[in-house]
Amino acid sequence: MTIRQAVASFLVAIVVCVAVRAQTADPLPSWNNGTVKQSIVSFVTAVTSADNPRFVQPAERIAVFANDGTLWVEQPMYTQLQFALARVRALAPSHPEWKTQMPFSAVIKGDDKAFEESGEDGLAQVVFATHTGMTPDVFAKEVDDWIASARHPRFDRRYTELAYQPMLELLAYVRANGFKTYIITGGTVEFVRAWSERVYGIPPEQVVGTSFVTKYSMANGQPTLTREPDVDVVDDGPGKPVAIQQYIGRRPIFAFGNSDGDQQMLEWTAGRTGAKFVALVHHTDGEREYAYDRTSHVGRLDKALDEATRGKWTVVDMKRDWARIFTFEPTN
Amino acid sequence: MTIRQAVASFLVAIVVCVAVRAQTADPLPSWNNGTVKQSIVSFVTAVTSADNPRFVQPAERIAVFANDGTLWVEQPMYTQLQFALARVRALAPSHPEWKTQMPFSAVIKGDDKAFEESGEDGLAQVVFATHTGMTPDVFAKEVDDWIASARHPRFDRRYTELAYQPMLELLAYVRANGFKTYIITGGTVEFVRAWSERVYGIPPEQVVGTSFVTKYSMANGQPTLTREPDVDVVDDGPGKPVAIQQYIGRRPIFAFGNSDGDQQMLEWTAGRTGAKFVALVHHTDGEREYAYDRTSHVGRLDKALDEATRGKWTVVDMKRDWARIFTFEPTN
Numbered sequence: 001m002t003i004r005q006a007v008a009s010f011l012v013a014i015v016v017c018v019a020v021r022a023q024t025a026d027p028l029p030s031w032n033n034g035t036v037k038q039s040i041v042s043f044v045t046a047v048t049s050a051d052n053p054r055f056v057q058p059a060e061r062i063a064v065f066a067n068d069g070t071l072w073v074e075q076p077m078y079t080q081l082q083f084a085l086a087r088v089r090a091l092a093p094s095h096p097e098w099k100t101q102m103p104f105s106a107v108i109k110g111d112d113k114a115f116e117e118s119g120e121d122g123l124a125q126v127v128f129a130t131h132t133g134m135t136p137d138v139f140a141k142e143v144d145d146w147i148a149s150a151r152h153p154r155f156d157r158r159y160t161e162l163a164y165q166p167m168l169e170l171l172a173y174v175r176a177n178g179f180k181t182y183i184i185t186g187g188t189v190e191f192v193r194a195w196s197e198r199v200y201g202i203p204p205e206q207v208v209g210t211s212f213v214t215k216y217s218m219a220n221g222q223p224t225l226t227r228e229p230d231v232d233v234v235d236d237g238p239g240k241p242v243a244i245q246q247y248i249g250r251r252p253i254f255a256f257g258n259s260d261g262d263q264q265m266l267e268w269t270a271g272r273t274g275a276k277f278v279a280l281v282h283h284t285d286g287e288r289e290y291a292y293d294r295t296s297h298v299g300r301l302d303k304a305l306d307e308a309t310r311g312k313w314t315v316v317d318m319k320r321d322w323a324r325i326f327t328f329e330p331t332n
Numbered sequence: 333m334t335i336r337q338a339v340a341s342f343l344v345a346i347v348v349c350v351a352v353r354a355q356t357a358d359p360l361p362s363w364n365n366g367t368v369k370q371s372i373v374s375f376v377t378a379v380t381s382a383d384n385p386r387f388v389q390p391a392e393r394i395a396v397f398a399n400d401g402t403l404w405v406e407q408p409m410y411t412q413l414q415f416a417l418a419r420v421r422a423l424a425p426s427h428p429e430w431k432t433q434m435p436f437s438a439v440i441k442g443d444d445k446a447f448e449e450s451g452e453d454g455l456a457q458v459v460f461a462t463h464t465g466m467t468p469d470v471f472a473k474e475v476d477d478w479i480a481s482a483r484h485p486r487f488d489r490r491y492t493e494l495a496y497q498p499m500l501e502l503l504a505y506v507r508a509n510g511f512k513t514y515i516i517t518g519g520t521v522e523f524v525r526a527w528s529e530r531v532y533g534i535p536p537e538q539v540v541g542t543s544f545v546t547k548y549s550m551a552n553g554q555p556t557l558t559r560e561p562d563v564d565v566v567d568d569g570p571g572k573p574v575a576i577q578q579y580i581g582r583r584p585i586f587a588f589g590n591s592d593g594d595q596q597m598l599e600w601t602a603g604r605t606g607a608k609f610v611a612l613v614h615h616t617d618g619e620r621e622y623a624y625d626r627t628s629h630v631g632r633l634d635k636a637l638d639e640a641t642r643g644k645w646t647v648v649d650m651k652r653d654w655a656r657i658f659t660f661e662p663t664n
Binding site for chain 1: 391512525529535543546554565577578579580582602
């Protein structure tokens, strides 16, 4: 062998190695090896293999994800509610009447118990006061500003850093396999749209959520949309499959949720003829994140967990299945 | 020059010719050369040229189109209404009570005048009886079956052949330039979704329209969506910009309509900061298609035409600007 031939062989060997490595590189490095990870990879491989009986055309590869508790942390309180409370406190100086007016007075004083006792009606008042009355653009800016600086009480990180790394990998993995990824959130749609593209790679038009009645008018010669203090779409529970039909018009083949509010979306996906993958994130890791299910006020997972057993849905055991939860954790 | 060199030169010349031809091939051959065609091409060129001050990022290139009268024929009656009337006649044998019950009796007898006199209420009864009570899948199948065989009374062609060839070219042209094309229709969304991908290349999730209240239930252990006889979203007039915000969450940069029901969608696009293109199709060709505007019951174009003058929107004069309207016309 001449030196030239030897170099050539060496280069070929490198190319082969790189190619093999590219083929075998793990697309889900933050998922522990086990039946759950294997079932995800098997499903994606099957529906993308043209010669597989479970093959699904790219256009039909609709993947839907709940947001709170599925893609990012929802404890100890939904992030959107943290935002609403922060906005009440920020707006308080221009609302002196709030000092003596429930539920605002409780929020301003930080009296969580009194605020909780104000119930659904108190919550609605806080949400309407902080989420409506402005244009969608102004609201998006308020969310942007808040989320750029607000910090989670336990992790002392920005909320967008509390997206689950295994789910970010999963989103990228299914997209790389021709899936179109959607968020189907019980939260309000424009709260999530403000940062979903940057954090999840999901553009605004693929975020479906609860929404407010919106009015069109001409204000000083400018066409204007105004968010009204009245709920339009309730994208939770049975509202999720309904919204999927109204907004997407296709039945998903891949669905991920984490709470009872996702049950009907998962059932709807599970009932599809042909290939489908249906999964729940089960919060089992009190050390690295939170452990909660049947009795939690936030993200309760009770009936949907029974349904998962009955329907043989995949249940992700966070403690067992996720090697790493956040990007800021030390890697092992 | 050797023969070999001559052949090589000849081949290079061919390659150059093909390349030049590919660059200069007209993407809008059914549009007559003139200011309208020029303004479309100038706009698309500007917003896709990175060094142009009017450049728009691909993700923001949202293009919205009305359907009836903008993308296909709407005279002498909206196609969806033709479908509804045909369905009444098809269902009549299983509804003997309709024989004596207005407005159904008028439709069955073909008494257009009596049906018209039944007004909005009569129309609603016919639409609910033919568009609701079933699942979205069953409805889509009914539309599919009908549209595969029904023929337009004047042109004796299938309705899907009555898509305007210049607009099909325009849809393809803007998509080839990174635009995402949406239909924003006053018609009901699932009627259009049944064939929009095949005819326009627009997938179901990019069709926004009027919709019915839809209910989720478990029927014999199967998750089921049922279309209810009640309107949910009214995607017409001011409802169009509202629906654009709710469904897409981005402000369009390119909007095409043809009637007063599109005025607010066009205003909303025209009011955008930065580059935008706003246009109306004006039906001026009674010979090749139909001529109608300010006094038409179908697709009335009156206030929006005034607004087009005031706002300097582009007005497509069908007779002047379209060299060819349908694919089945003889080419010149």
